[in-house]
Amino acid sequence: MVTCVLMVGSRVVSSIFSDDKSDFAAYKxxxxxxxENDFGTLTLNEVMVDDNQLLLNATFEPAKDVNFDYQIFFFPQVLVNGQNYTVRNGGQTIAQSENTYTIYSSVKMRDLPQDELLQLNILYNDWNWDKPIPEPWAFKVEASQKQLQADRKVIAVNKTIKLSDGQEIKVEKVVSTPISTTVYVETQETTNESLNFNIVSESGKTWRQDSSYTLNEEHTKWGIRFDARYLTDKTYKLIPVTASDVKSGPAIKIREK
Structure with a gap:
């Protein structure tokens, strides 16, 4: 099983759920x-299925004797069709009023089933990943990814490049949806250092990744995700960079067929 890495501060998740300019309704x-339990009342409002990712939007109303603020996070455990595919779990808490909070969650996964309908068992069973909740908030949801599958673009790359530090990596594919674009990379050796890429459009516009995370225990398979980026041009350049945004290897041209 892949170790789950925890992350907070997923502001892009909240912007996707509240974005009036982009129509994400078809994917929700x-x-x-x-x-309800002794900690308070939790309402699961929406679930959005993305490529190897689930986005959750919930509302929490703490009980009167519970000390709660925006610095407390819930990290839900999610089973998809009875299986655990999670590799990373992140989120953000936003205070809407003194007694109401919106809980956004981003659950990164590997090899999410491609069924049109997914059976989700969602369990909010701890907060700040160290305080267990004796009676967790639990939800069962049937989520559709029919529209996502129709709009999902898979661009095969299968190119190996050498980085400036001598490391060789293979860019396997790029998957783009209206919600995000993910670059899937394999390294020859285990690495604990995040891999970094920029995407450059035909017009020269540059996008820097939002997250980089391992997909296996050996740390040889990685996902590099660009949130709220949908590749609509025919060609782009994928450029490896250092953490300080300095080019670290040859550019790869990616083209939609």
Whole structure:
């Protein structure tokens, strides 16, 4: 099983759910389920399925004797069709009023099933990943990825390049949806250092990745994700860079066929 890496501060998740300019409605499953325990009431509002990623939007109303603020995070455990595919779990808490908080979650996965309908078991069973919740908030949701599959673009790359530090990496493919674009990379050796890329459009516009995370325990398979980036041009350049945004290897041209 891949070790789950925890991350907070996923502001892009909140912007996707609240973005009025982009139409993400086709990719959302409205839930509206509410459960309650001694900590308070949690309502799961929406679930959005993306390429190897689930985005969750919930509302939390803490009980009167519970000390809660925006610095407390919930990291849900999610089973998809009864299986655990999670490799990374992140989120953000936003105070809407003194007693109401919006909980956004981004659950990164590997090899998410391509079924049109996914059966999700969602369990909010701890906060700040170190305080267990004795009676977790639990939800069962059937989420559709029909529209996502129709709009999903898979660009095969299968090119190996050598970086400036001598490391050889293979860019396997690029998957782009209206919600995000992900570059899938394999390294020859285990690396604990995040891999960094920029995407450059035909017009010269540059996008820097939003996250880089390992997909296996050996740290040889990586996902590099660009949030809210949908590749609509025919060709782009994929450029490896250092953490300080200095080019670290040859550019790779990616072209949609």
């Amino acid at each position: 499953t409205l839930v509206g389920q509410t459960t």
